[in-house]
Amino acid sequence: MERRPHIPPLAALHAFMAYARTGGIRRAATALGVDHAVVSRHLRDLEATLGIALRDRGREGGLTPQGQAYHARIAPLLDGLARATADIRGQAPRITLTCSHGIAYHWLLPRLSTFRALHPDVEVMLRPVDSDCRFDPDRIDPTLHADIRYINDRQPAIDQPRVRSLPLARPLVFPVASPACLRRLAHPLRTPADLLHAPLLIEDDDTEWRLWFAAQSVEVERITGHNRLWQAHLALAAARAGEGIALANAYLLENDLHTGQLVRVTTTDMPLHAAGLGTYVLRTTEQTWQARAFVRLRTWLETQFGTEAGQVVTSDHHPARKKRLPTRS
Structure with missing residues (x-):
C-alpha cells in the first residue's frame, strides 16, 4: 500500500x-468563536506534527519565515477544498459583489x-456599501467576493497583499441640476468660476469639486458654504x-438625463469641460480572480462598462436638445 504523508487535523x-x-x-x-486555550493547543499540536x-x-x-512559507502553500489548498465541497453538494457558485450605492442602483x-x-x-448577490472593502485573502469560504469602487485621482492607492x-x-464627470434649480439661480452662469456662487452639493469632502474646477482652469483651495452630503447617491x-x-457621471445619470x-449645467461665455477625475476599479483576492465563475463576471463587467455606458443620451439646459456623451477619456 502506498504510504502518504500525514495530513494535520483540519x-x-x-x-x-x-x-x-x-x-x-x-x-x-x-474569530473562530472558541476559547483561546483551544487555539493555543491546536497551534502547539501542529508545530509538533510538522517539527517546526x-x-x-x-x-x-x-x-516565523517557515510559518509564512507553510501558510502561503496551504491557504489556496484549503480554499479549493471549501469550494470543491460546495460544488459536490450541488451549490451554485455564489459571488458577493459590493459597490457604492449610486453605481449599484442606477x-x-x-x-x-x-x-x-x-x-x-x-x-x-449585489450588496451596496459605503466604505472601501478590505479583503481577507486567507479566509476559507466557498463564497467569492469582489468589489467595485470609484477612486478619485487624489485618493491614495488601495494596496493589499494578494489582491488583484x-x-x-x-x-x-460634469455638473447637473434640476431645471427648476437653474431657473432659481440669483446670478447667471457665464463662466466656470460663477458656479462657486451657486448652491453646490458636496459629498463627504470637496475633493471632487476641486478637481473639477482645476480642470476648468479655476484654482480653489477649499469650497465652503454649500450643502454637504455623505455620498454621490444622496447628492x-x-x-x-x-x-x-x-457632480456626477453618465453611469449614475442614465434615467435622469x-x-x-x-x-x-452649461455657461454662456465659456464652455464647461467634462473631466475624468477618477476610475471605477474592480478588486478581489488572487484566489477569487482565478475562479471560473468570477472570470465570467469579470469578462461581462468589462464588456458592460466598455460599451453600454457609451450609449447614454444626455441633455443640457434644454431637454429636447440631445447628444451622445462619451464616458471614457
Missing part, C-alpha cells in the same frame, strides 16, 4: 489560518438580469429635489 489548520490572519491567539479565538516553529514568539508575534442593478440570463448557474485589481472605466437625490448642483429630471 481543526489545527483552521486555528493556524486564523492566527496567521489576525496575528494573535486571542484574536484568532474570537510556526509562531514568532518575540514581541511582534506573527509567523447602473448595475438594471443590467444584472443580462448576466443571469447568460450564466444561470452563477449566483450574484482591474480598472473598468474612467468616466467623464443626486438632493439635485433631483432642486436643492443644488451636483433621459427624462430631463436632471440636466447638464
